[in-house]
Amino acid sequence: MQIAARSEVVEAAAQLARCQRLLVLTGAGSSADAGVPTFRGEGGLWNDRRVEELASPEGFANDRDGVWTWYRERRLQVASCQPHPGQRALALLQRHLTQPNQVLMATTNEDDLLDRAGVKGVVHLHGSLFDTQCSAECGWIARDDADNALSFLPCPECGAPSRPGSVWYGETVPRSGLSKIAAFDPDGCLVVGLSCLVQPVAGIPPELVNHGCPVVEINPSETPISPVVLTSIRSTAKHVLPILVDLLTSHTVRDQTRRLT
Ligand SMILES: [Zn+2]
Known part of the structure; x- marks a missing residue:
């Protein structure tokens, strides 16, 4: 990762450390880091048939x-495939934050890599492959x-x-997952490898921005939410998340943030 991006990670950690209820939204880009094919974008074919x-x-x-x-x-x-260091870092984040239920992990991925990384209570918004x-x-x-x-x-x-x-193309995203997010009532959001092209999930980060909540995006490419979020880190989940989680779980960072707010 480049040095410029590292300063962005520090800034992102300072913003998210203030959250009492942090929503982590992960998408295909996060699992692609672990070798799971994304199917969207380039190709999107299986045996010459469109996905x-x-x-x-x-x-x-x-x-x-x-x-x-x-x-x-x-x-x-x-x-x-095995969970990558970024997905394992999310499990550490959940385990090491001081208050229980301070983090909710939701994903549009159908795979079970976050679960296997040790993340508890993953909300599978688009269903489960297994x-x-x-x-x-x-x-x-x-x-x-x-x-x-x-x-x-x-x-x-x-x-x-x-x-x-x-959940297939043309089908409605089940209310149960969205209701869990609404009940959690997040006051900040970390968006990881999510293309933000598919509603209604793509609408969650901008809505939090409208409510004045810090929203940080990790994605190697620009997405529709990039212009509105506080910080967009142009890198991959497996590179950024271990550093970001290290900072977020650091007592020094959290104490400094508390003094500033
Ligand atoms: Zn039946």
Whole structure:
């Protein structure tokens, strides 16, 4: 990382250290650091098929076996990835802040890397890659991370085909995750590797900015929220987060911030 960016990290830590309820929002860029393919942007193809066609109710209706084959491949890919130092640092942040429930981690990623890094209570806003659920929405959903056994069977409750537990293109983001964020009532936000292109999640950081809350972004590329946030750090999660978390959990930084506010 460049020296100029390091001073931005120090500034970001000073701003976020004031938060009593810090929301951390992570997106595809964060998991890409761990080797998980993002599918958005360049290419976005699997076996010459557009990802938007596969990850959709129409795609599933047209070719259930094809969609499941893709998802089983992705489960295998993610299972072979390990959390990177930035994701492990987020687990340390949660563990070392002085008050319990001071940090809420929410992600649009379907993978389980934050969970495996040791982060507790991750809110999976766009569903989970390792869940299998009922395609007829009877409410049945189960963890299917051992051998994909459930993915080969119909829903045990109503007999409809089972489907991946991801939120697909054209589907509404479940209220449950958004409600958890609203109930947490964040007073600051750290946005990590989130493209901020997909609503309603993309609207959360600007709304916090409107309420006068500090919002810091870590992303190697400019995003739609870059012009409005307090600090945009142009780097990757795995490089910045260990330094930022080190500062945020430092008694010196927190004591200094307390004296200034
Ligand atoms: Zn069912």
